[in-house]
Amino acid sequence: MFLNITSVAGKFYGYIPFGDIVLYVTEFSAISFVIALFFTLVVYFTKPEKQLESQIGGFDRLNYVSLEELKIRRLMAILCGICTAFAMLTGDLFNYALFLAVIGIANIGIVSAVKKEWVLNAAYYYGIIAMISTLPLFGGAALILAKTGTLSILELAGKHQDLLFQKMLYAAGMVGETGVAPFYAAKAEMFRAPGAPYILMIHLSSLLIVIRTAEILLTI
Amino acid sequence: MDVVQHMFNYSVFAGFVVGILSLIAIGYQRSDIHLLILSDVVECAMLVIIAALGTDLAEALILPGLVVGLAEFLAVSEILIQRCKLRKKEKNKRVSKLFEEFLVVEEPKVEVDIEHPKMEILYSASRFISLILVIYGAFLTGFTGGAVMSVGLLFYLLSQGIVSRGISSEDIKDFWEAVAGFSGIMWALWIILGFIGFYLFPDHYVTFLLIAGGALALKVGSKLGLIGDLKF
Numbered sequence: 001m002f003l004n005i006t007s008v009a010g011k012f013y014g015y016i017p018f019g020d021i022v023l024y025v026t027e028f029s030a031i032s033f034v035i036a037l038f039f040t041l042v043v044y045f046t047k048p049e050k051q052l053e054s055q056i057g058g059f060d061r062l063n064y065v066s067l068e069e070l071k072i073r074r075l076m077a078i079l080c081g082i083c084t085a086f087a088m089l090t091g092d093l094f095n096y097a098l099f100l101a102v103i104g105i106a107n108i109g110i111v112s113a114v115k116k117e118w119v120l121n122a123a124y125y126y127g128i129i130a131m132i133s134t135l136p137l138f139g140g141a142a143l144i145l146a147k148t149g150t151l152s153i154l155e156l157a158g159k160h161q162d163l164l165f166q167k168m169l170y171a172a173g174m175v176g177e178t179g180v181a182p183f184y185a186a187k188a189e190m191f192r193a194p195g196a197p198y199i200l201m202i203h204l205s206s207l208l209i210v211i212r213t214a215e216i217l218l219t220i
Numbered sequence: 221m222d223v224v225q226h227m228f229n230y231s232v233f234a235g236f237v238v239g240i241l242s243l244i245a246i247g248y249q250r251s252d253i254h255l256l257i258l259s260d261v262v263e264c265a266m267l268v269i270i271a272a273l274g275t276d277l278a279e280a281l282i283l284p285g286l287v288v289g290l291a292e293f294l295a296v297s298e299i300l301i302q303r304c305k306l307r308k309k310e311k312n313k314r315v316s317k318l319f320e321e322f323l324v325v326e327e328p329k330v331e332v333d334i335e336h337p338k339m340e341i342l343y344s345a346s347r348f349i350s351l352i353l354v355i356y357g358a359f360l361t362g363f364t365g366g367a368v369m370s371v372g373l374l375f376y377l378l379s380q381g382i383v384s385r386g387i388s389s390e391d392i393k394d395f396w397e398a399v400a401g402f403s404g405i406m407w408a409l410w411i412i413l414g415f416i417g418f419y420l421f422p423d424h425y426v427t428f429l430l431i432a433g434g435a436l437a438l439k440v441g442s443k444l445g446l447i448g449d450l451k452f
Contacts, residue, residue, distance in 0.1 A: 094281055094284075098284055098285075098288055101288040101289075101291075101292065102288065102291075104292065105288075105291050105292055105295050108292075108295045108296065108299060109295060112295070112298060112299050112302060115302075115306060116306075117303060117306050117307065117310070120299055120302055120303040120306065121303065123299050124252070124296060124299045124300060124303065127292065127295060127296035127299060128246075128255060128256065128259050128296065130292060131259040131260065131262065131263060131289070131292050131293065131296065132243065132246075132259050132262050134262070134263055134266050134285075134288070134289060134292070135235075135239045135262050135263070135265055135266040135269070138266045138269070138270060138281075138285050139232075139235065139236075139266055139269040139270070141281075142269050142270040142272070142273055142278070142281070143232070143269070145273060145277065145278070145281075146228065146232075146272070146273050151277075
């Protein structure tokens with residue numbers, strides 16, 4: 001079956017050259033870009049939720065986000081949203097890997113201000129996994145570069161090379177970096193921290209990244 | 221086939237082996253800080269794999285890879301610090317580990333008093349290392365040579381403090397300023413008088429060549445003179 005960029009990602013609208021950095025817009029990436037930017041705006045404009053924690057044998061407790069905590073977490077969530085949005089558009093495998101790593105850092109940052117031990121514990125283990133998975137992620141990108149001589153997705157879409165092992169490595173790196181299925185345990189604990197829109201950003205970014213990685217791996 | 225292509229398979233293999241070995245080490249590790257450091261080793265293995273390409277593009281990729289890795293390292297270590305602070309606050313709440321009663325809690329204490337200043341290696345090794353650094357720096361010349369040499373000197377001075385034969389900070393300051401001042405004057409002679417003279421008065425080039433050469437010799441010579449001044 002002949003797969004090219006138009007058949008997987010919809011209509012190809014064109015590319016935006018910024019020197020070395022080439023962004024390209026397809027139907028798929030335009031929609032994801034708009035979604036990511038929209039949720040970034042939502043994060044910027046909404047106030048954080050308040051959680052009511054019911055206690056056994058005592059008064060219920062109201063968990064709320066203090067102003068100092070809010071500032072750090074909002075900044076990190078907005079950074080995460082911007083990175084997600086541009087990861088949707090980028091046309092370079094290595095840039096994409098870098099965006100992934102920055103999203104991982106921002107995810108840690110979103111929960112780092114929460115003063116709860118179990119949240120910090122979960123963030124710590126997620127961070128360790130994210131650090132370890134830079135090896136397959138960047139290594140996969142480097143091996144693709146070594147085999148084909150280019151990192152541009154547009155270039156790679158035209159050639160048809162056997163990149164199975166490299167793609168597997170790249171996908172494994174993505175899995176660790178976004179914390180999906182086998183590494184989900186740590187991330188699920190992170191979601192339990194109070195403060196809804198910021199925590200939502202962690203979820204949304206990893207969701208969009210997973211879809212986008214699948215699209216990239218099918219395209220190249 | 222050039223050397224980069226020849227080494228490509230081996231370097232990628234080495235990168236993966238380092239990564240897998242440190243994963244095994246992470247599996248055995250109990251302490252959190254060691255876990256963090258070992259996962260940084262995995263990132264270094266990632267850099268090895270990128271560096272195996274050996275092209276200009278690979279060089280441009282190493283730097284962002286390194287920066288992102290360091291940023292992740294810093295973020296996770298910040299989390300660790302926050303958690304430690306929280307734990308200190310909640311120390312009265314005792315957290316019991318699984319099978320705690322079967323584990324050794326305290327490290328065994330060494331009762332014998334070890335006298336560190338009496339160790340021979342503290343006297344001989346510091347001199348030897350600083351001597352090698354100073355000689356090597358003198359032969360290197362230039363900024364690198366100066367840096368290597370001053371590292372040697374600083375190492376010697378600091379190690380003298382350890383064996384309680386400390387040199388006062390005033391001495392170090394005077395010495396340092398004298399050498400730096402002399403070196404600076406000679407640099408000015410070499411560049412400003414010597415080289416600019418070449419361009420302004422090309423007819424008298426021999427004079428300016430002699431000035432530049434002499435200043436250069438004195439500048440390097442002042443560095444060489446440091447060796448005699450150390451009084452081993």
